[in-house]
Amino acid sequence: MTVLGTDRVKRGMAEMQKGGVIMDVVNAEQAKIAEQAGAVAVMALERVPSDIRAAGGVARMADPTIVEEVMQAVTIPVMAKARIGHIVEARVLEAMGVDYIDESEVLTPADEIFHLNKKDYTVPFVCGCRDLGEAARRIGEGTSMLRTKGEPGTGNIVEAVRHMREVNAQVRKLIHMSVDEIMTFAKELGAPYEVLLAIKENGRLPVVNFAAGGVATPADAALMMELGADGVFVGSGIFKSDHPEKFAKAIVEATTHFDNYELIANVSKGLGTAMKGLEISTIAPENRMQDRGW
Amino acid sequence: MVKVGVLGLQGAVREHINAIERCGAEGIIIKKVEQLAGIDGLILPGGESTTMRRLINHYHFLEPLKRFGGQGKPIFGTCAGLILLAKEIAGQDDAHLELMDIKVERNAFGRQRESFEANLAIKHVAPDFEAVFIRAPYILEIGSTVEVLATFNNAVVAAKQGALLCTSFHPELTNDDRLIAYFVEMVGDAKKALAT
DSSP states (O other), X not given: OEEESOHHHHHHHHHTTTTOEEEEESSHHHHHHHHHHTOSEEEEOSSOHHHHHHHXXXXXXOOHHHHHHHHHHOSXXXXXXXXXXXXXXXXXXXXXXXXXXXXXXXXXXSOSSOOOOGGGOSSOEEEEESSHHHHHHHXXXXXXXXXXXXXXXXXXXXXXXXXXXXXXXXXXXXHTSOGGGHHHHHHHHTOOHHHHXXXXXXXXXXXXXXXXXXXXXXXXXXXXXXXXXXXXXXXXXXXXXXXHHHHHHHHHHHHHTTTOHHHHHHHHTTOOOOOOOOOGGGSOGGGOGGGSOO | OOEEEEEOSSSSHHHHHHHHHHTTSEEEEEOSGGGGXXXXXXXXXXXXXXXXXXXXXXXXXHHHHHHHHHTTXXXXXXXXXXXXXXXXXXXXXOOSSOOEEEEEETTTTOSGGGOEEEEEEETTTEEEEEEEESSOOEEEEEOTTOEEEEEETTEEEEEEETTEEEESSOGGGSSOOHHHHHHHHHHHHHHHHHHO
């Protein structure tokens, strides 16, 4: 007898991505460059986050043609984004055979109150989080993988650093807490008690947590690994740089060998200009993607 | 104590290390070629085989890994690791380490949504093993000296050839250590045999 879509199968898929880089791509050609450079997966999009930010308006699931084109171009797993709470976009991506769905704040939310009940799906999900409360709520809904929200499309690492540190600090606090304190901690965080209890018992999050939202250089990717990320998503950073191929390879190497600083120095040489960054304080609060979802 | 390395370029490395240590051996993450000299056996973990191959090339691991296997030191490949071990890969001109006399089909059961768990009987190891298959490959053809250890719907999903062991599925994702314990025992036996 076989069982599809179990927790082990869905979470295990993300475990296989550990130590790797997942790259945003908008067509088959970029997907091939990413695969050649050693990406562990690609995220098929219509526009990268910095272009979504520049274009404004409502950002939706990518045209299925693009997703299909990318799926045919590479043998590594293909992820795609659905709007927060958009049941049908998620079902459509699942029906197309996408390997992982990102319920993403980069797109305009379809539902401002409810996230998807991700336990209902055979396909696994990745969701963004800024703290342990948000991480635990998403786990409660059935996400199989987490990532920091950061501030997508800015090329500014500061928010991803904040979110990674916050989640990890709260996990450490939880692990050292006495069990009778957990219910109150759950109330403060707005987190499901059972999820917190399991994290305390196992001494770690039950799913992997990648860094995302603002990674622009090899050193940024290595920094996030140093802070405890299991791997890295790079959105606009690669294909908005001067030499995407070289840049993609450099990010992969810096992620694998995040504590080998000579190597990071070497791979960072002559990469040309990284994407132009955005100072977070210049983004109006209503344009901050990290505040979408809760 | 027997020392078992896990190739640590990418993938589910920590799970294997934990399992190795639960089986009473020392687990070492291998990130540099020089480290191969200090271990008695090696696990090629699950992950993305395409990515691992790029990193293997980049850090000049290919020949040293082939030599490691050539010396008769045991290697266990799980999922992507099985693909790395194979002599032949369906639909591709080139294979990777080409150590094991098997022909494999990548993503043979389908994409992620077709990934599954199933109960398997594994020869020498367990009559009832919970196997987790994730975008898994299977073995299409085997050479005359390869022993089939498990099949699923007539496809070969676990095999052994001398000191080489491979599975399509991920023993490291379960708490069932019987398969890793079997490999650790192979490593112990090979260490004694190579010493004499």
